[in-house]
Amino acid sequence: MREAAIIGYTQSAQRRYAGAANESELIMPVVREVMQSVGVSQKDIDFTCSGSCDYFQGAAFAFVEGLNAVATAPPIRESHVEMDAAWALYECLLKIWSGEADLCLVYGFSKSSPGELRSVLTLQLDPYYQVPLWPDAISLAALQARAMLDAGIISERDMAEVVARSRRAALANPKAQLSGESSVEELLAQPGFVSPLRRHDCAPITDGASALLVASAETARRLCARPAWIRGIDHRMETGMLGARDLTRSPSARYAGARAGVSAGAVDVAELHAPFSHQEIILRRELGLADGVSINPSGGALAGNVMMAAGLDRFGHVATRIMQGEAGRGVAHATSGACLQQNLVAVLEA
Amino acid sequence: MAEPTPELLTKSFELGYTYTRSTGPVIGHFLSELREGRIVGTRTSDGRVLVPAAEYDPVSAEALTEFVNVGDEGVVTTWSWVVDPISHHLMQKPFAFALIQLDGADVAMLHMVDAGSESAMRSGMRVRARWAAERRGSITDIICFEPT
Numbered sequence: 001m002r003e004a005a006i007i008g009y010t011q012s013a014q015r016r017y018a019g020a021a022n023e024s025e026l027i028m029p030v031v032r033e034v035m036q037s038v039g040v041s042q043k044d045i046d047f048t049c050s051g052s053c054d055y056f057q058g059a060a061f062a063f064v065e066g067l068n069a070v071a072t073a074p075p076i077r078e079s080h081v082e083m084d085a086a087w088a089l090y091e092c093l094l095k096i097w098s099g100e101a102d103l104c105l106v107y108g109f110s111k112s113s114p115g116e117l118r119s120v121l122t123l124q125l126d127p128y129y130q131v132p133l134w135p136d137a138i139s140l141a142a143l144q145a146r147a148m149l150d151a152g153i154i155s156e157r158d159m160a161e162v163v164a165r166s167r168r169a170a171l172a173n174p175k176a177q178l179s180g181e182s183s184v185e186e187l188l189a190q191p192g193f194v195s196p197l198r199r200h201d202c203a204p205i206t207d208g209a210s211a212l213l214v215a216s217a218e219t220a221r222r223l224c225a226r227p228a229w230i231r232g233i234d235h236r237m238e239t240g241m242l243g244a245r246d247l248t249r250s251p252s253a254r255y256a257g258a259r260a261g262v263s264a265g266a267v268d269v270a271e272l273h274a275p276f277s278h279q280e281i282i283l284r285r286e287l288g289l290a291d292g293v294s295i296n297p298s299g300g301a302l303a304g305n306v307m308m309a310a311g312l313d314r315f316g317h318v319a320t321r322i323m324q325g326e327a328g329r330g331v332a333h334a335t336s337g338a339c340l341q342q343n344l345v346a347v348l349e350a
Numbered sequence: 351m352a353e354p355t356p357e358l359l360t361k362s363f364e365l366g367y368t369y370t371r372s373t374g375p376v377i378g379h380f381l382s383e384l385r386e387g388r389i390v391g392t393r394t395s396d397g398r399v400l401v402p403a404a405e406y407d408p409v410s411a412e413a414l415t416e417f418v419n420v421g422d423e424g425v426v427t428t429w430s431w432v433v434d435p436i437s438h439h440l441m442q443k444p445f446a447f448a449l450i451q452l453d454g455a456d457v458a459m460l461h462m463v464d465a466g467s468e469s470a471m472r473s474g475m476r477v478r479a480r481w482a483a484e485r486r487g488s489i490t491d492i493i494c495f496e497p498t
Binding site for chain 2 (some may be wrong): 196242
């Protein structure tokens, strides 16, 4: 299989509400910036793939509008996944591995501010057994948190510690939406939201976009001094029957991590796509990450959660640390669906 | 000379999706049984009973065809308390979403519990279905569950 590496990454400022800017206007600056960072233009891109969700724009084929952000004349080869753009990155890897492309542009975007995000996410569930009951994304995550609390796997203090650490880490991330110092005691004193979750246990609602460049070996070495090589990547999913899963575990994340080769070496940094505080704890356990691993130094999804880009952001932040020489080996993770139903895990190395 | 008024062609238009989807022999049977006030699951080859009736075993992927009646009472395995319902929620007062393992089932199903207050909820509590008076073959034929 051909080697592939991430050679560039940019994310927009993570904002609760991007105002009148449309999706194309959110994408255009990050696409331009990531291409400038390695000195290429659209004519150098062999394949472009985006990740977004039409439900956020409320129109079929709305993702086509996103293409206004890239130059499409003369015609380009492009594709789209109705998933987080981490899966668009996966599609680009298939193009590179199969010899179809040497340089690929990935972007993910959404404005989830105009709708009621937790209800929009209901529509991804089983249409006969679940959707008519309108279980919202936060209530479902709360079922999972309760199951973990009941089983004695976590405490509410553990959840608050994840939040406090994430927001503290986000102080070093100028793009983060939520950052700051807060003590575990202050967080635990906050009222319940959808019990047992407090508001800070849930990722914020965020508008924005991210772009990333991934290249074959020769192209990566030509354009980047220290590429972030993708040494392993795997995607696994679990049943949509929530009640048939052990929500305190994530066998799909464990299996994907093993297949990606997480345990084959020491991990310096891991960016885990955990939109709810307790989910970070599940993922750490299932991926077997040691206590010394730096988890979500970007602040993670709890500090800014652009739907359909937040998974790609995990790849981008790990890759950036490797490209900048701050880490040698890292784990990137993206999730999709209710209660960590789908998990994509990759190992990146200098 | 005044321009002649152009004749405008007008036509009423209603945007609609005129197709219907078949729910198939498994989900369709589950929903038809709900209309009759009964809850059915499907049995896997290793003897587990999945409720709501599943078309495929999520572990082995085998197609499931054997139906099993289960009770309309069961045990809450986990729950979340919605203190402030949003407009889409069917109950416009504080309620719980819960996973409920019905008597005779080996997995839990998602539904709601009307317990009045959070302090009345706990994992392991027994609940029974509150059926709608008029049923139409929908998961909402069960209005919610309530403590026994």
